[in-house]
Amino acid sequence: MDFKRIVAEQREELEDMGSGTRYVPREALPVANRALSVPNVLAILGVRRCGKSVFSHMLAKGKNFGYVNFDDERLMDAETKDLDGLLQALYDIHEKMDYIILDEIQKVPGWELFANRLRRTKRVIVTGSNSRLLSGELATALTGRHVDVTLFPYSFREFATSKNRRPEGEALTTFERAQAVNLMEAYMEIGGFPEAQALGRGILRGIYGDVISRDVLQRHEMRKAESLRHLAKHLATNICAETSYSRLAKLFDIGHVSTVSNWFGYLEQSYLFFKLDRFDFSFRRQVLAPKKVYCVDVALARTVGFRFSEDAGKAMENLAAVELQRMKVFRHDLEVYYWKDHQQREVDFVLKNGPEVRQLIQVTYASDRREVPERELTAMEKASKALRCKNLLVITWDFEGEERQEGKKVRFVPLWKWLLNGGREK
Helix, strand or coil: CCHHHHHHHHHHHHHHHCCCCCCCCCCCHHHHHHHCCCCCEEEEECCCCCCHHHHHHHHHCCCCEEEEECCCHHHCCCCHHHHHHHHHHHHHHCCCCCEEEEECHHHCCCHHHHHHHHHCCCEEEEEECCCHHHHHHHHHHCCCCEEEEECCCCCHHHHHHHCCCCCCCCCCCHHHHHHHHHHHHHHHHHCCCHHHHHHCCCHHHHHHHHHHHHHHHHCCCCCCHHHHHHHHHHHHHCCCCEECHHHHHHHCCCCCHHHHHHHHHHHHHCCCEEEECECCCCHHHHHHCCEEEEECCHHHHHHHCCCCCCCHHHHHHHHHHHHHHHHCCCCCCEEEEEEECCCCCEEEEEEEECCEEEEEEEECCCCCHHHCCHHHHHHHHHHHHHHCCCCEEEEECCCCEEEEECCEEEEEEEHHHHHHCCCCCC
């Protein structure tokens, strides 16, 4: 195999990837740069085609670096013995290398020991579309010597920047607020995958198909492909809904609950879906309670899910859920749950730091105070008492204000504003 030619062509493709287009600065760059300031292996993880390769290039641009992309059909059958040959090809092409990027390397057996060896003299960046890259292979070989950064599709802030339409400042005019709402509608329609910005929402079916086929079915050598596809379509159709493994097993006539648990785990590992636990002071009850499921990109879920009408409220809730997951990249102590009592009163998000519940969040599709369902506020008031939390927030479509409920202040903030502020109310 002509490794030198492959590596040279891949480097040219990487350099050309951003030609003619403007790179959108990713918000995780400072975190990743700090990780590279010491001799760690930096693992950039995230759903397929969320921009990990370009992100890696941003980190190494202007430096002496080598690049190998293992998500290349010519390297699909690469083995451990091939890694030194690829490294030699990099040295043949580059006189000096301070950084080495190993893109989607988890396909190669024994890669983690190779990365550990490189780490002693190089800054090493590895990317992967499966969380097992960190929780399994990498963590075992590089205990205490790696840092992981999860990359998501564009945030609303990054999306606005890509369109050159990011609203600035707090005191927006009526026209500027209307523009922000229109931008929010476009974000919900197109989503955050970088390719969708250039090629439109239609590309999302291809991305979804690649994740299912390559990161789930092929990686785990699954035989019941059709059943897995039905499960994934069901989850995409029912974002924000409570479910349980036993309920899913019964729905799809799967004999063992453990099978469903494993399948859902594969979908989580591919970063396509994630779940929230129901908050409970009893860890056992928390584990046994139903989970709420969300998709990494709401436009993708709306594209592949089976539905007759769009539910703006669920789309808003999913966007908020993804933003809270994105916040964990910067706030490692943040825990996110949902809350529900025996009377079925529900609060969408419970934010916890350490032993303390810091904030309760409801999401509702409302452009006027009169459109906010009273049951949402009643549930929040009950949860506030039960969890001893006074920081109450309602995320709306385009209503802003505050009021007092049972002696507690409740803030109402439009989704677009909350997302622009990074989940902080100013």
